[in-house]
Amino acid sequence: MKNKRVKILFCILLTLCSTFLTSYADKQVRASSSQQFQSAVKLFGGKYVYVPVQFDEVKEVTEDLLSYKINNKWGFIDKNGNIVTEPKFDWEYTVPGLQSGLVAVQMNGKWGCVDKTGKLVVDTLYEEVSSYSGNLVAVKLNNKYGFVNIKTGKLVIEPMYEMVGVFSEGLIACRKYQDLTWSIIDDKGNLLADKLPFERIGEFHEGLAAAEKDGKWGFIDKTGKVIIDFQYDWYRDFSKGLAVVEKGGRWYYINKTGRIVVDLGDEIKEITNSTTDSLDLIVKKENYCLINKTGKQTIKLQFDYVKSFSEGVAAYVYKGRWGFIDETGKIIVKPKFEWVEDFSEGLAAVKQNGKYGFIDKTGNVVVEPEFDSFEGYDTVTFRRPLKFSDGIAVVIKDGKTCFIDKTGKVVVKFNSLRLVRDFSEGLAAICEGGGFGFIDKTGKVVIRPIYSYVSDFSEGLAAVWINNKAGFIDKSGKFVIQPQFNSCISFSEGLAPVRIKNKWGFIDKKGRIVIKPQYDDVSNFSEGMAAVLIKNKWGFIDKSGKIVIEPQFDNVKDFSQGLAAVSRNYLWGFVDKKGRMVIMPQFSEVTSFSSKVAKVKELPKYGVINKISGKIMIPPRFHQVGIFSDGLAAVKEYDKWGFIDEKGNLVIKPQFDDVRVFSEGLTAVKQNGKWGFIDKSGRTIIKNQYDLVGEFSCGLAKFRKNNKWGFIDRTGKVIIKPQFEDAKPFVDGVAEVKLNGLWGIINTKGNIIIKPQFFDIVRVSNNLAVVQKTDGSYGFVDRKTGKLLLQPQFDGIRILCWKWAVGVVQKDKSGKEKWGLLIETK
Structure with missing residues (x-):
């Protein structure tokens, strides 16, 4: 008996010893593992912590954790710079949910979760980790979703769902794998509703979730009960007791009983x-309208899009199909085509069942749809609207290029697909062997394809490019104006734009320069006027080169019927030939006038x-x-x-003319090219006198005068005189300023906190700033004291999205990067 007790005692001692040795060894292993890291260093009395450069990569994952990578394995660091998890995970990402702090981690191809302290709370056993709320997280096992309690790490709902949503208001919708019905589960693991026969279920908001059935949306509660019937084409979730819904193009606000509170009608595009x-x-x-030359709206067009007028007719699209209207807005061809081109010579190309034919202005089919266009073939060079020109249309049939007449008869058929443009003045450009030439209506090559590019013939001449120079030839192929220009445009009204070096001018048909090259860009002459670009603004000149309308517009169109469309600040209006604004800028789109009407698009x-x-x-x-x-x-x-x-x-x-947002009770406003400040009643507090200003912060606003920046107070008194080349707004009592090409920091009295010495300073937080030297190296300063925290020594930085940490990088001689961290702890 005594021997038996001795044996038992020996076994107990052996077990205790084994446990102690195992524990000791484990601690030693962990200690040994931890010794591979360089310790964090406290800076500025512990206000900052520097984790030395040693990692392959760093990034943020939650508000409380940073991740780091060593040898392709990920671990975690807390807000104090402590390494809380050794590098052992293959990958990581933040789990979506109502709360922050849960991070999915992968090991050996399987996923689990760590909490915000870095502790593994869900073992790495799953194919995927999805949404979570409360103590519940969705996991995927054997291609099905179930739920794990993160407090116990155990499965509480067995995997049975083929799809799960996102937790909202502690609720989640899940679709079953077997019968594709839906369930609703709360974040305690309770099944609230089951076998719901819907196509989709959205997130819960204010106790209701949108659900879709037979392509229409309604709303259900957490038990799956239908509260608002399925009838809407679109919805926005409930907020403040109301939801926005759309039905048949009409918009409504409804309450939680489904009662219509506001009927917004069918003129609403969206609600944001x-x-x-x-x-x-x-x-x-934004409706399309027709206006007359006084700017008066003649008709509102209820179409999705309207093209420009051509031969008194314009194409429109309605519910994906194309038709035509006349200049009174009357529908003359119903919307039934897949695509249409503009009318030309009385006919328009239309596309049906993937093939092109032609109709007249009554909508009658004149040429049956049996042809293809050049769409998709060398589109940059040859894509032209399919149309009749000189009585001929160039089409493709059976993969071969053909010429057809207005009856649809094939008058010329080539043996292969040949890239041919539309006819102009009896000739059409052709591209063969990488060169451009011209053919006649019989298909005969009359000018060999020896040019690198050509324009169509206009006024008897065509522009051609050879050896990187442009000139003009006649219809015999003879050079009338030798190649000598960097670029050119076709003749119009007897003159052609030409570019010499980087400036545009105009020549006549003898090649004489009649308006010297002096413009940044130009257009052709139309009705005796040509648009010219000077210093990014457009104006108009006459044929003598005299500026008739001063350059002042952001964009312009050619004159047509005595008026030209002009744009300022993205708004289009119309001017006459004296430059008078006869229709004020007010439209988002316009076309030139045609037969006394123009198409415009309202803003x-x-x-x-x-x-x-x-x-x-x-x-x-x-x-x-x-x-x-x-x-x-x-x-x-x-x-x-x-x-x-x-x-x-x-x-x-x-x-x-322009405004800023209100800040500290004042906002900057611009009038007559100068900035000042008003209060919330609109009263002028600081008169308009500055070239540029910033917003008020810390009682001061920056201003620019004579290309120098200074600061004023709320009364307009100059507190810091204009002396800086650039300045940033004050934040927490200090501001970054640029002097003699270098950045420093000043306080609200103008006293220098950090003398200008850096190539750049970037604020990270109210306290921390990154500084960059002229050699490109990065360091850190405390903004308020000016104390240098880390000397510029780093090759790069990454400001992490929570802004309490900055990743820093250094490269070795081979260019390999190593990362560290600077963390603001307080």
């Missing part, structure tokens, strides 16, 4: 969130609706709405800016 909880922006459709118009009450505060009238700041948002009406408040009231009428 504003930057406040109580307001939405409603956007009115989208924004209004404001209270999404709590459903009341329309401002009907759609504004063309742009900015973000809310200090309770006000900028609104643009045509080319002038004003402001609305968060109730949707227009508090400052549109009157300014």
Whole structure:
């Protein structure tokens, strides 16, 4: 008996010893493993921590964790620079969910999860880790989804779903693998609804989720009960008790019983969130209209798109099909074609069942659809609208190029596919063997393809390029104007634009320069006027070269019927030949006038609706709405800016050329080319006198005068005189400024905190800034004290998205990168 007790005691001691040795060995292994890392260094009394360069890569994963990579394995570092997980995972990513802090990790091809402390809470056993909320995370096993409790690490819902959604309001919708019905589960693992026969279920918002059935959307509660029937084509989730829905092109706000609170009609293009909880922006459709030469709207066109008029007719598209209207807006050809081209010589090409034919203006088919176009063949060089020109249309039939007449009869058929342009003045350009020449209507080559490029014939001459120079030939192929220009455009009204070096001018048909090259770009003459570009602004000249309309526009079109379309600040209007604005800039698109009408596209118009009450505060009238700041948002009406408040009231009428957002009770406004400041009532506080300004922060705003930057206070008093080449706004009492080509930091009194010495300074946080020397190396400073935290020594940086850490990189002689971290702890 005694021997037996001794044996038992010996076994216990042996076990304890074994346990101790195993534990000791494990600690030693961990200690040994940890010794491979260089320790973090506290800087500035522990306000910052520097983790020395030693990793292959670093990145952020949650608000509390950073990941690092060594030898293709990932580990984790906390906000204090401590390595909390050894490098052992093959990959990692943040798990989507309502809470931050859960990170999916992969080991040996299987996934698990670590929490925000770096602890493994779900073993690496699964094919995928998906959404999580509370204690529940979705996992995939054997190609099916189930759920694991992250507190216990155990499966609480066996894998049975082929699809899972995203947790919202502690709820998730899952679709079963077997019968494709849906279930709803809460984040405690409770099954709230099962076998729901829907096609899709969205996320829950305010207790309801959108569900789709038979292609229509309705709303259900967490038990799967249908609260609002399936009837809508589009929806936006509930917010403040209302949801936006669209049905048959008509828009509504509905409440949680499905009752229509606001009927917005069918003129709304979309409804978007504003930057406040109580307001939405409603956007009115941009309609196409016809206007006369006074700018008066003659008719509104209810189509998806309208082309330019040609021969008194314009193509339009409606619900994916093309037709034609006349200049009164009357439909003359119903929308039934897959594609159409403009009318030319009384006929228009139309596409049906993938083939092209031609119709007349009554819609009668004149040439049956049996041809192909050159679409897809050398489109840059040869893509032209399929049309009749000189009585001939160039088409493809059975893979071969053909000429047809207006009856559809093939008059010339080539033995192969040949790239031929439309006829112009009896000849058509052809490309063979990489060269360009011309053929006649019999298909005979009359000018050999020896040129690198050619234009079509116009006024008896064609531009040709050879040996990187451009000249002009006649129809016999004889050079009338020798190749000598860098570029040129066809003749129009007796003159042709030519480019010599980088400037454009005009020549006559004898090659004489009649308007010397002096413009950055030009157009052809039309109605005696040509557009010219000078210093990024367009104007017009006459044939003597005299500037008739000063360069002042962002874009222009040619004169037609006495008017030219011009653009300023993305808005189009029309001027006459004296430069008078006869139709003010107000359209997003325009075409030139044709038979006394022009097609225009109205600008989208924004209004404001209270999404709590459903009341329309401002009907759609504004063309742009900015973000809310200090309770006000900028609104643009045509080319002038004003402001609305968060109730949707227009508090400052549109009157300014440009504005900034409100900050510290003031905003910058621009009038007559100068900037000043107004308060929230619209009262001028600082008169318009500056070339450029910034927003107020820390009681100061930067301003530029005579190409130098300084700072003013809220009364307009100059606190820091203009002396800097550039300046950034004050943040937490200090600002970065540039002097003599180098950046430093000053305080609000103008005192230098860091003397200008760096090539660049980039603020990371209110306290931390990255500095870059002229040699390209990076370091760090404390913005408020000016203390240098780390000498410029790094080859690169990566500001991580949570902004409490910055990755730093150094390269060895072979160019291999190693990463470290600078962490702001307080």
